[in-house]
Amino acid sequence: MPELPEMENYKLLLNQYILGKTVTDVQINRVKSINVPPEDFIRKVKLHKITYIERRAKHLLFYLDNGNILLLHLMLGGWMYYGGAADKPKRTVQVQLSFGDHHLYFIGLRLGYLHIHDVKRTAEVLSELGPEPLSNEFTMEVFQTLIKMKHTKLKSVLLDQNFLSGIGNRYSDEICYEAKILPMRGLDQLEKDEVIMLYKSIKEVLKTAINNGGYMEHPFFKGDTLTGGYEALLNVHGREGEICKRCGSIIQMENISSRKTYYCKGCQI
Ligand SMILES: [Zn+2]
Known part of the structure; x- marks a missing residue:
């Protein structure tokens, strides 16, 4: 999606x-x-x-x-x-x-x-949608406040459109990887520096994906070379069994909240 x-x-x-x-x-x-x-x-x-x-x-x-x-x-x-x-x-x-x-x-x-x-x-x-992750209003303070109200798994929270809007199954995996945090961790277990890392990763992954045209498989017009460029840059999502670019471990997949979730146990904790 x-x-x-x-x-x-x-x-x-x-x-x-x-x-x-x-x-x-x-x-x-x-x-x-x-x-x-x-x-x-x-x-x-x-x-x-x-x-x-x-x-x-x-x-x-x-x-x-x-x-x-x-x-x-x-x-x-x-x-x-x-x-x-x-x-x-x-x-x-x-x-x-x-x-x-x-x-x-x-x-x-x-x-x-x-x-x-x-x-x-x-x-x-x-009206029910959560904040836009790339807006100026979505500050670290806002994120810390939102997170305190949640006690579920990180993956589920990132997918929750009322918590934060626009993130789905692929980018939630990529954000967790970028932050070096396992997606099944409970939000209440996160250390303060992990929350900061997570916040930065949300912005970073989404911005990089936009700059590279996202992952749509079809071009938008004849000769469009931008759209879909991020597909090749995905680090974990859809890469079960492949080698992690960061640590060399094998990428794994499991269902979390009935969604296919990809991660690396070697470098995400
Ligand atoms: Zn790794």
């Missing part, structure tokens, strides 16, 4: 390609991917300009010039592609937004969705 860095990468690219552009056509191939009857959706989106694009947690928000917001969550398996009809990926497209002769294709939206809301409703939908 795309996490914070993947959605941030999409946001940066979408800002280059569709910001300020008018949606000239809308095609809905899967009604379940939207939240209103198709005719209502089309009426609210078609011939309206994209005025602002922002990310909140794993969501993207496309602001329209009529005050409505398209709220996207790709969930498991969703991705986007931007290009002309000749470049269209050979996949089923659930929703298509056209900008003249270029199109934004939403693909793999099974659990994922593209909903339309007004500003108030959008705020309600997102």
